[in-house]
Amino acid sequence: METVNTLMQLAAKRFKVDAATLRAEDDFFAKLGIDSLKALDLLSDVEDKFDVEIPDYELQGVVTFAALAAVIDTRR
Amino acid sequence: MQAEPFAAPVFQTSSLTLSLEGGSYELLLHAPPCNEIGTTMLDALEGALDRIDTSVGHSLIIRSGLEAGFCAGANLRELYTAIAAGKDATHHERLAAWLDRIHAVMDRIDMLPLTTVGVVHRVCFGGGFELALTCDILIAEKNARFAFPELRLGIIPGFGGIPRLRRDVGNAVVRDLLITGRTFNANKAQEVGLVSQVVPEGEGVRAAKALTAQQSKYDRDARVSCKAFMKPLPIEELAAEKAIFLRLFHNDAVTEGLRRFVESTDVRPYLPS
Numbered sequence: 001m002e003t004v005n006t007l008m009q010l011a012a013k014r015f016k017v018d019a020a021t022l023r024a025e026d027d028f029f030a031k032l033g034i035d036s037l038k039a040l041d042l043l044s045d046v047e048d049k050f051d052v053e054i055p056d057y058e059l060q061g062v063v064t065f066a067a068l069a070a071v072i073d074t075r076r
Numbered sequence: 077m078q079a080e081p082f083a084a085p086v087f088q089t090s091s092l093t094l095s096l097e098g099g100s101y102e103l104l105l106h107a108p109p110c111n112e113i114g115t116t117m118l119d120a121l122e123g124a125l126d127r128i129d130t131s132v133g134h135s136l137i138i139r140s141g142l143e144a145g146f147c148a149g150a151n152l153r154e155l156y157t158a159i160a161a162g163k164d165a166t167h168h169e170r171l172a173a174w175l176d177r178i179h180a181v182m183d184r185i186d187m188l189p190l191t192t193v194g195v196v197h198r199v200c201f202g203g204g205f206e207l208a209l210t211c212d213i214l215i216a217e218k219n220a221r222f223a224f225p226e227l228r229l230g231i232i233p234g235f236g237g238i239p240r241l242r243r244d245v246g247n248a249v250v251r252d253l254l255i256t257g258r259t260f261n262a263n264k265a266q267e268v269g270l271v272s273q274v275v276p277e278g279e280g281v282r283a284a285k286a287l288t289a290q291q292s293k294y295d296r297d298a299r300v301s302c303k304a305f306m307k308p309l310p311i312e313e314l315a316a317e318k319a320i321f322l323r324l325f326h327n328d329a330v331t332e333g334l335r336r337f338v339e340s341t342d343v344r345p346y347l348p349s
Contacts, residue, residue, distance in 0.1 A: 037144060037198065040198070043259075044218065044219050044261045044262070047261050047263070048218070048263070053261075056258050056259050057256060057257070057258055
């Protein structure tokens with residue numbers, strides 16, 4: 001739960017939205033209105049904040065904050 | 077990311093602006109969506125290189141004025157249009173001639189008797205990565221990401237990127253980038269020795285100017301000799317890469333890969349699929 005909350009705060013800061021409007025099961029592409037380039041910005045923030053390295057091919061099919069948080073946790 | 081050139085233009089097209097301030101040239105790329113390298117950009121790069129006076133300048137900063145990033149690579153739409161028009165008897169010769177022009181531009185930048193500094197933010201993919209690799213020193217803003225996604229299209233990098241990458245980093249890193257097509261963030265790029273400085277977003281130009289100002293204090297002959305000694309052109313490997321690229325480009329898988337990319341409405345075209 002801690003990872004997904006931190007992740008949603010990161011996304012809120014990066015894309016200037018209210019973190020309180022984000023839910024773990026949200027599709028972050030749809031919810032944030034972002035494309036793959038902006039998703040890579042989020043990935044950079046994630047790798048920096050959590051001190052992890054996530055090859056982006058491991059993110060195929062990962063579209064929710066909860067799913068991304070699970071990938072982050074496997075790399076910590 | 078600073079969108080405007082830092083001095084009055086010496087040369088300008090719709091794709092780029094070349095300016096000169098205090099002995100430092102700046103090549104500012106600004107061809108939306110993300111400085112794709114096709115015929116128009118190639119014409120512009122050749123024009124800019126023709127106007128660089130190496131007896132006046134001591135350095136060249138290459139960067140992008142676009143929010144999207146440094147450069148997303150080759151103009152795949154132009155490539156697909158050319159390939160989809162049909163492969164006549166002159167197709168191979170035309171493709172080879174086009175590739176020779178790109179190599180000539182990359183080689184000219186690579187060997188300029190100036191200190192060249194690439195400032196990279198966000199996207200630095202494919203041909204854009206290959207352009208960055210011609211620079212002597214790379215400064216990456218925190219949000220920069222580097223990738224060679226060519227294998228997804230059934231080809232290898234063809235603008236000289238593999239020999240240049242191999243010149244700078246270990247072979248295992250080269251294979252990782254090529255075979256997986258994954259992106260490296262700025263810190264990873266620095267860790268493997270590709271990037272010399274990682275700076276906060278928007279700080280790349282300042283860092284590059286400080287660097288070029290410092291090296292301008294040193295003797296020109298020493299600077300130029302040092303660069304020529306430490307950065308030889310990998311001539312044989314460049315030719316070998318070009319030959320492999322041209323051979324692979326004739327495979328039907330390439331046409332299909334380009335078609336998928338060009339016709340894609342996916343919001344995730346830059347992520348592996």
